Amino acid sequence: MKIELGGTEQVNSKYAPLLESFAFKNGVQLKNRMVMAPMTNWSSNPDGTVTDDEVNYYARRSSGVGLVITACTYVTANGKGFHGEFGGDRDELIPSLKRLAAGIKEQGAKAILQIFHGGRQVPPELIPNGDVVSASSIPVEGVGKPVPRELSEQEVESIVRDFGEATRRAIEAGYDGVEIHGANGYLIQQFFSPHSNRREDRWGGSLEKRLTFPLAVVDEVKRVAAEHANGSFIVGYRFSPEEPETPGITMADTLVLIDELAKKELEYLHVSLHDFWSTPKRGVDDSRSRIEIIQERVGDQVPVIGVGSIYTPDDALKAFQTGVPLIALGRELIIDPDWVQKVAEGRETEIITEINKENQQQLVIPDPLWQAISYTWMVSGSSLKKKSSSLTWMNSFTVYIRHYKYFHQNELIRGCLHNQPIDLQFRQQAHKPDGAAQLYEELNHQI
Numbered sequence: 001m002k003i004e005l006g007g008t009e010q011v012n013s014k015y016a017p018l019l020e021s022f023a024f025k026n027g028v029q030l031k032n033r034m035v036m037a038p039m040t041n042w043s044s045n046p047d048g049t050v051t052d053d054e055v056n057y058y059a060r061r062s063s064g065v066g067l068v069i070t071a072c073t074y075v076t077a078n079g080k081g082f083h084g085e086f087g088g089d090r091d092e093l094i095p096s097l098k099r100l101a102a103g104i105k106e107q108g109a110k111a112i113l114q115i116f117h118g119g120r121q122v123p124p125e126l127i128p129n130g131d132v133v134s135a136s137s138i139p140v141e142g143v144g145k146p147v148p149r150e151l152s153e154q155e156v157e158s159i160v161r162d163f164g165e166a167t168r169r170a171i172e173a174g175y176d177g178v179e180i181h182g183a184n185g186y187l188i189q190q191f192f193s194p195h196s197n198r199r200e201d202r203w204g205g206s207l208e209k210r211l212t213f214p215l216a217v218v219d220e221v222k223r224v225a226a227e228h229a230n231g232s233f234i235v236g237y238r239f240s241p242e243e244p245e246t247p248g249i250t251m252a253d254t255l256v257l258i259d260e261l262a263k264k265e266l267e268y269l270h271v272s273l274h275d276f277w278s279t280p281k282r283g284v285d286d287s288r289s290r291i292e293i294i295q296e297r298v299g300d301q302v303p304v305i306g307v308g309s310i311y312t313p314d315d316a317l318k319a320f321q322t323g324v325p326l327i328a329l330g331r332e333l334i335i336d337p338d339w340v341q342k343v344a345e346g347r348e349t350e351i352i353t354e355i356n357k358e359n360q361q362q363l364v365i366p367d368p369l370w371q372a373i374s375y376t377w378m379v380s381g382s383s384l385k386k387k388s389s390s391l392t393w394m395n396s397f398t399v400y401i402r403h404y405k406y407f408h409q410n411e412l413i414r415g416c417l418h419n420q421p422i423d424l425q426f427r428q429q430a431h432k433p434d435g436a437a438q439l440y441e442e443l444n445h446q447i
């Protein structure tokens, strides 16, 4: 059955749950349940300001979804995690932050700035003096990873304040909220993780003490929001439920984290997953998906955003059955910026799920992001297909392998990457956008 929306639009009533409005506890209304997931696009200027191409890319994707979460922005100079990442670490960047917020909001979505520190995962060449820092001097697993310097207590406190300062800038720049990036192995997660946090002061030790930094960041961000914004400013928190390393974060640890976060009057929790339906590896004796376990634990204390390979409206409908009220789309919106509009207009069968290699201009994708996608095709067309053995993730070039995983549509190859991580060592220059050729050579050489 199709329902008239007004004018000639007709929505298939089956998909109405995707398009229902949603109200956060602070009263802010979203026009529907679909969210744009945070995605780094490598397209900002070297000085940390956003580019026109980047603003246009967001604007093109901001008229369908109810909420857009930006790519991560660094709150401290030594937290910059990516080439072409935009900054939120100093007041002179407020006009740049403002341009992005306006570009999103003018199209009708609420705009959330994702605030971040990369910790031990930052490429040394991107930060002052190559001074890579973390909770402890434990590098990411793999050969050639920089050994981070353990932050002093004073420095930890200073980074907590930096998250607050970035929040103030977000408020001044007109964002509707911030998302604290506590996921994907970056600094906040590094403090929570028993792998990267071996401290014995008040910031580490027991599980409770490893929570100190994430919760201090939440408190500071909330304090600043209360001081500088009205009650309608949104504060969300993103986390990854498990880590592969031993020791590492388990589902049991995550349940403790979310119990604590639920007490903090956050507007939402966002579970970072590549597969919405993935199941726990350790820590709970439960065969249900991670998201179901998390949603059950959180209950109606705080809304949860789910994400991960939700390609079609039917995938989204099924995901809503878990009780999660909001669903984020990442790659799906790169590939089809009109995903939500097509559902709203009853044209859901026209949703595109595989990127058209001829359509960069039409899709309004900045060159660096387009190149990242192109590398993925190159890699997926290479001998990687034929061999799936033996590999572990290596240094900062992991990012290219992630692109590969993100954009390849072939389940077999994606699965093989997920289950048998690939061991590739690249020369430093292959990390840069113009290093595509070297990267390709290296891949063929090593696999």
Ligand SMILES: Cc1cc2nc3c(=O)[nH]c(=O)nc-3n(C[C@H](O)[C@H](O)[C@H](O)COP(=O)(O)O)c2cc1C
Pocket: 037, 038, 039, 040, 041, 070, 071, 072, 114, 181, 183, 184, 238, 272, 273, 274, 275, 307, 308, 309, 310, 328, 329, 330, 331, 332, 406
């Ligand atoms: C190109 C790209 C960049 C990403 N950058 C970020 C980021 O800056 N912050 C973040 O929390 N997650 C990031 N992610 C993860 C996505 O938010 C999302 O969790 C993931 O893509 C799975 O959702 P999808 O299957 O809908 O793409 C990125 C993903 C992609 C594909």
